[in-house]
Amino acid sequence: MRKNPEIEITETKLLSDNWYVLNKVTFKYKKENQPVESHIREVYDRGNGAGILLYNSSKKTVILTRQFRLPTYLNGNKTGMMIEVCAGLLDKENAENAIIRETEEETGYRLSKVQKVIETYMSPGSVTEILYLFVGEYDENMKVSEGGGLDAEQENIEVLEFTFDEAYAMIESGEITDAKTIMLLQYAKIKELI
Ligand SMILES: Nc1nc2c(ncn2[C@@H]2O[C@H](COP(=O)(O)OP(=O)(O)O[C@H]3O[C@H](CO)[C@@H](O)[C@H](O)[C@@H]3O)[C@@H](O)[C@H]2O)c(=O)[nH]1
Numbered sequence: 361m362r363k364n365p366e367i368e369i370t371e372t373k374l375l376s377d378n379w380y381v382l383n384k385v386t387f388k389y390k391k392e393n394q395p396v397e398s399h400i401r402e403v404y405d406r407g408n409g410a411g412i413l414l415y416n417s418s419k420k421t422v423i424l425t426r427q428f429r430l431p432t433y434l435n436g437n438k439t440g441m442m443i444e445v446c447a448g449l450l451d452k453e454n455a456e457n458a459i460i461r462e463t464e465e466e467t468g469y470r471l472s473k474v475q476k477v478i479e480t481y482m483s484p485g486s487v488t489e490i491l492y493l494f495v496g497e498y499d500e501n502m503k504v505s506e507g508g509g510l511d512a513e514q515e516n517i518e519v520l521e522f523t524f525d526e527a528y529a530m531i532e533s534g535e536i537t538d539a540k541t542i543m544l545l546q547y548a549k550i551k552e553l554i
């Protein structure tokens with residue numbers, strides 16, 4: 361599937377597969393009329409993910425989640441708590457089914473339709489993950505459980521409802537710093553979704 365004649369991968373060394381997979385990859389970069397360069401990069405493969413902005417256009421509200429995120433705690437986020445759109449890693453299913461399942465697990469809303477709006481590499485220098493971003497309408501009739509995430513995965517997810525304006529202002533105030541959440545809120549603003 362790979363289609364770049366300038367690139368030749370010569371070695372892939374597994375550094376860790378304790379949870380997800382970290383490889384050290386050596387490759388040759390053969391640029392025309394230039395000496396061949398050898399590069400080494402560490403690449404973290406944790407699969408692909410999906411996220412969704414749940415919105416209600418008549419109430420002008422959105423559903424977001426709050427949870428502890430250790431990597432942010434280790435890098436400048438005082439409490440480690442992050443406000444994010446509902447999101448999860450894909451199992452073997454497609455992104456649309458995954459986000460519908462994840463929405464119910466994390467927020468308690470059972471959606472029947474969602475719309476894919478963005479596909480993005482979140483950290484292309486180091487992480488393989490593609491994130492598929494969706495929007496979907498929710499209302500109270502779709503609420504089937506409390507949400508909160510899977511106990512088995514110790515997720516401890518709080519479900520929050522904000523007006524769209526409140527949520528949008530939290531980007532400016534620095535209360536929302538998660539990239540996929542900022543992208544989806546800005547998408548909603550640009551497209552005048554809410
Ligand atoms: N034991 C253990 N658990 C882990 C480890 N890494 C992750 N987990 C757990 O695996 C679960 C994954 O939950 P999901 O809801 O499927 O994924 P997510 O972490 O919400 O991922 C979403 O957000 C990420 C960060 O923005 C995105 O990168 C990802 O694509 C997705 O959108 C979480 O309970 C998480 O704590 C680990 O090293 N060890």
Ligand SMILES: [Mg+2]
Nearest residue numbers: 446447448466
């Ligand atoms: Mg999640």
